Amino acid sequence: MTTASAQVPAPSLEFWPEATLGMGLGVPVAIGGDLSPESLLAAHHHGVFCLPRSEADDLAEAEATYSPDVQTGDIPVLPSTANPYGTQWWSPYLRYVIPTDEIRLGRTVRKKIRGSSWTTRVNEDFTGVLDACRGDRKPRWITETLVDCLKDLHQDGWVKSIEVWEGGDLIGGLFGFALDQVFVMSSTFSRRPHAAKIAIADLARRTDLGNIRLLDAQGHNDYTVSVGARGIPRAEYLQRLGPAGPPGVLDEQPADARRLLVP
Structure with a gap:
């Protein structure tokens, strides 16, 4: 490997x-x-x-x-x-995406961040994020076979988890594919209100070190639309995706969630 x-x-x-x-x-x-x-x-x-x-x-x-x-x-x-x-x-045909510089955090979310001591991390507990995203959701699309594939791709740097922590508790996050120019957000979870939105905003902030400029929410979802996702035609999405390249680069240093309050 x-x-x-x-x-x-x-x-x-x-x-x-x-x-x-x-x-x-x-x-x-x-x-x-x-x-x-x-x-x-x-x-x-x-x-x-x-x-x-x-x-x-x-x-x-x-x-x-x-x-x-x-x-x-x-x-x-x-x-x-x-x-x-x-x-x-x-x-x-319509792919819902969020440009990394167009994340929207509403007043309620910003208030939650301001009053919290939450931190964000990358790949601290990848398996925990997979398990939380899988949960008891129906239909169960995160199958055992898919989990095995994701873990292999995680080891090779292609699949990453963005996590929100409250002290020693994992309270929200997402996992997805870090392609050269697009991060494909496969699934999110929240154990506290708005924790997944904070993970999405944190992911956007972490793209500054590389070429990723688009977060892919895949299909229409009110949750991701509320933070800025909008539909673009598949042909445009494929243009933005660009040719196959190496894994996308993220800033993987632990951070205070309150940094997201600073433009």
């Missing part, structure tokens, strides 16, 4: 077929394929993310929902050694 300091190059883009980028309007752009660190990373370099399924009821629901589009050929099926409905690849 390689390390982040080795500046791991992106895997060959042959892991992701261009032909599957046709739909993306409320349905997966493809299903199937074998989920691996290489295929997952290559997909993200193509503006595609994976929402896998492993539980029987989730698989049955996916097949009932998408089989008509599969039968007409509108959803391609990639070669797979497992149930193809368990590996869903998405690339929405």
Whole structure:
């Protein structure tokens, strides 16, 4: 296994077929394929993310929902050694993003920061962030296979966690893919009000050391819209994503959350 300091190059883009980028309007752009660190990373370099399924009821629901589009050929099926409905690849026509210099923190959030002693950290408890994001959410898309892939990519510097701490307690955060010019925010969690918003704002502040200028919230979500996310066409998103490069650079020093009150 390689390390982040080795500046791991992106895997060959042959892991992701261009032909599957046709739909993306409320349905997966493809299903199937074998989920691996290489295929997952290559997909993200193509503006595609994976929402896998492993539980029987989730698989049955996916097949009932998408089989008509599969039968007409509108959803391609990639070669797979497992149930193809368990590996869903998405690339929405509208991608919700936040420019790193356009984060919005409302009055309530700023008041929360001002009255707290919260701190922020990077990769202090990556497994804890994964577990918290997974929780008991339904459908359970953070599957065991996906967790294994994310941990491998974390070791190689591609996947990072941004964390909010209250003393010794992890109270909020997010994890995602640090690509050269875009940070793809895969999932967030909060154990205190607004902790995830603070993690997003902290992530934006930590991009100053490198080329990342866009935070990708993937789809529409009122929570991320409230901090500045807006939809852009997929073609524009792919332009902003740029060519595959090394892992994105973040400032990984622990910080006081109150620094976010300073413009």
